[in-house]
Amino acid sequence: MNDRGLNRVRDELAQAWAVAIKDVRVYYTTAPMIMFGLLLPFFLFFSFSIKREVGLEVGIARLLALTTFFTASSAGPVIIPMERRTGTYDRLLAAPMSRITLLLGKTLVGAFFATVVSLVPLVVGLLFLQVTVADAGLLAIGIVLASLAFSAFGLVFGSIPTSSATAVGSIMMPSTLVRWPLLFISGVFVPLAEMAPVAQAAAYLSPLTYAQDLMNYAVLGDGYLNPYLDLVLLVVLLAVFLLVAAWMHRRSRQLGY
Amino acid sequence: MKQAIEVENLTKVYGHPESGVLAVDHISFEVPQGDVFGFLGPNGAGKTTTQRILTTLLEPSGGRITVFGHDLARDAYPVKRQMGLVPEESNVYTELTAWDNLMFTARLYLVPRAERAARARELLEAFGLAEQRDVKVASFSKGMRRRLSIAMAIIHRPRLLFLDEPTPGLDAQSARAIRDLVRQLNVEGTTVFLTTHQIEEANQMCDRVAIINHGQIAAIDTPERLKAAFSRVQSVEVALEPAEGSEPDAGHGDALSALPGVKTAVKVGDKWRLYTEDPAALLPLLVRHAESHGLRVVSLSTLGPSLEDVFLEITGQQVGTVRHQTPEDRPRRRREEGDQ
Numbered sequence: 185m186n187d188r189g190l191n192r193v194r195d196e197l198a199q200a201w202a203v204a205i206k207d208v209r210v211y212y213t214t215a216p217m218i219m220f221g222l223l224l225p226f227f228l229f230f231s232f233s234i235k236r237e238v239g240l241e242v243g244i245a246r247l248l249a250l251t252t253f254f255t256a257s258s259a260g261p262v263i264i265p266m267e268r269r270t271g272t273y274d275r276l277l278a279a280p281m282s283r284i285t286l287l288l289g290k291t292l293v294g295a296f297f298a299t300v301v302s303l304v305p306l307v308v309g310l311l312f313l314q315v316t317v318a319d320a321g322l323l324a325i326g327i328v329l330a331s332l333a334f335s336a337f338g339l340v341f342g343s344i345p346t347s348s349a350t351a352v353g354s355i356m357m358p359s360t361l362v363r364w365p366l367l368f369i370s371g372v373f374v375p376l377a378e379m380a381p382v383a384q385a386a387a388y389l390s391p392l393t394y395a396q397d398l399m400n401y402a403v404l405g406d407g408y409l410n411p412y413l414d415l416v417l418l419v420v421l422l423a424v425f426l427l428v429a430a431w432m433h434r435r436s437r438q439l440g441y
Numbered sequence: 442m443k444q445a446i447e448v449e450n451l452t453k454v455y456g457h458p459e460s461g462v463l464a465v466d467h468i469s470f471e472v473p474q475g476d477v478f479g480f481l482g483p484n485g486a487g488k489t490t491t492q493r494i495l496t497t498l499l500e501p502s503g504g505r506i507t508v509f510g511h512d513l514a515r516d517a518y519p520v521k522r523q524m525g526l527v528p529e530e531s532n533v534y535t536e537l538t539a540w541d542n543l544m545f546t547a548r549l550y551l552v553p554r555a556e557r558a559a560r561a562r563e564l565l566e567a568f569g570l571a572e573q574r575d576v577k578v579a580s581f582s583k584g585m586r587r588r589l590s591i592a593m594a595i596i597h598r599p600r601l602l603f604l605d606e607p608t609p610g611l612d613a614q615s616a617r618a619i620r621d622l623v624r625q626l627n628v629e630g631t632t633v634f635l636t637t638h639q640i641e642e643a644n645q646m647c648d649r650v651a652i653i654n655h656g657q658i659a660a661i662d663t664p665e666r667l668k669a670a671f672s673r674v675q676s677v678e679v680a681l682e683p684a685e686g687s688e689p690d691a692g693h694g695d696a697l698s699a700l701p702g703v704k705t706a707v708k709v710g711d712k713w714r715l716y717t718e719d720p721a722a723l724l725p726l727l728v729r730h731a732e733s734h735g736l737r738v739v740s741l742s743t744l745g746p747s748l749e750d751v752f753l754e755i756t757g758q759q760v761g762t763v764r765h766q767t768p769e770d771r772p773r774r775r776r777e778e779g780d781q
Contacts, residue, residue, distance in 0.1 A: 195551050198548065198551070199548065199549055199551070202545060202548035202549055203549075206534070206537075206545050209536070209537065209541075210534055210536045210537065270530075270532060270535075271528055271530045271531075271532035272532045272533075272534060274498055274526070274528055274532060275526070275532050275546070275549075275593075276549070277497070277498055278496050278497060278498060278521065278524075278526045279521065279549045279550065280518055280521035280522040280549075280550065280551065281549070434500075437498070437499060437500045438500045439455070439456075440453075440455050440490075440493075440499055
């Protein structure tokens with residue numbers, strides 16, 4: 185790559201960072217983000233774990249997967265429709281940066297939020313509940329990668345080319361319809377090893393499966409798939425979700441939404 | 442003359458190409474560098490669609506756009522770096538301060554780090570927002586938000602500025618301040634593409650205007666040439682009142698419309714505006730009409746066509762006044778093929 189190309193990449197990364205920082209400052213105190221991103225994973229965890237004799241480490245691995253999934257994927261369906269409604273999204277779309285750069289900035293926002301929120305149960309577990317982590321490095325990489333992939337997953341919903349693209353409620357509905365069923369087929373509450381072959385096949389379609397398996401390896405030291413395969417698949421999913429969201433943005437531009 | 446924008450056969454269909462809604466219908470025009478170009482049209486005429494295509498927010502269904510020599514479809518990046526956009530709604534971040542809004546936009550438009558703060562201070566000063574720099578925009582008035590929105594659009598010193606309806610809803614003082622700011626930008630070399638339905642604003646500010654109606658360019662020229670081309674919408678404005686001892690004549694409108702040479706009579710406040718191609722011939726007729734109906738002429742003046750008259754003539758609209766006209770003089774939609 186020549187100097188001009190390198191400068192362009194540097195510029196685009198700086199723009200993605202500017203978008204991410206701005207979003208963190210503007211949106212993370214909004215009610216939908218607090219409800220769907222911060223509180224929901226904890227509600228889910230307590231709903232499905234209390235009085236079920238779940239070990240502390242198993243509970244932490246489960247909570248980390250749930251937090252990264254729900255918190256990261258909540259950003260896109262909230263922020264993009266809000267920005268479309270206020271007209272501020274046009275400012276970003278008209279700026280001299282690619283759609284992928286814009287989406288990367290938005291991905292960083294969700295990932296940042298999910299990483300910070302997932303640190304809460306982890307720190308509490310490590311400091312006060314004597315939880316042990318089998319592979320801290322793998323856990324750190326896993327949390328960041330899963331958060332990035334799930335944040336991009338949320339952007340897919342925020343990018344749906346529809347005439348009601350400015351309504352948070354209209355975008356949250358398909359997002360909720362897809363995300364909730366994934367919760368029950370991804371090995372979070374029923375381990376992959378105990379699933380019937382058909383259920384296992386369905387589990388492999390869910391991005392949450394690979395995050396849960398990775399958290400199991402990182403916290404418990406034991407999982408079902410290969411942890412490096414989990415990492416690679418999360419990277420691939422991140423790229424796929426970004427490309428799908430970029431394609432949807434192009435469709436919106438064609439359709440006039 | 443070098444062109445800032447060249448548009449050829451631009452078309453936009455919303456929905457399916459065969460059955461969708463045709464919003465912009467094969468329009469062509471050019472905007473010379475350094476001009477203030479007005480893009481006028483009634484609601485739904487296609488002006489905002491055109492502007493959104495020019496600013497890359499919408500993809501055209503057909504046609505070709507060149508901005509500063511760059512094909513917008515293939516090479517949008519250098520164009521985006523040279524353009525600023527002020528949309529109809531002031532799209533500022535209300536949760537941030539004026540300063541943070543400016544700094545964010547500066548980063549987005551890659552203003553060098555060393556220049557950002559100085560440029561932001563300069564703009565806050567020029568736009569009368571220096572004292573509010575650390576105040577959250579949520580507490581700003583509509584006029585202040587508008588000024589901040591323009592400041593954000595020019596922080597990177599764009600060569601081309603798109604303004605969509607910059608003044609509606611603002612008080613007279615704010616509207617005037619914004620017009621002055623835009624004029625100053627233009628004097629400094631910025632080409633301005635002004636989308637508006639405020640005809641007088643276009644008349645005051647624009648070097649050239651295009652009138653778009655039903656997705657097509659209906660006319661395009663300087664405001665004065667457009668007015669001259671529509672000499673048939675010259676008018677005589679007359680204020681009449683009953684002479685001493687006479688009864689008020691309730692039928693002024695019909696009677697005035699019936700005068701030879703009068704195409705349309707429009708009530709404007711306490712006066713009547715009579716549209717005619719020959720104001721000089723109408724004046725003596727009007728005086729005789731007043732005498733014969735026991736009326737006194739309070740004031741009488743001849744008027745050339747205003748840009749609003751031209752606009753209404755082209756778009757076939759009426760102002761919100763009583764209008765009397767003969768059936769054969771109904772406003773006709775006019776399309777000047779030669780102007781495209």
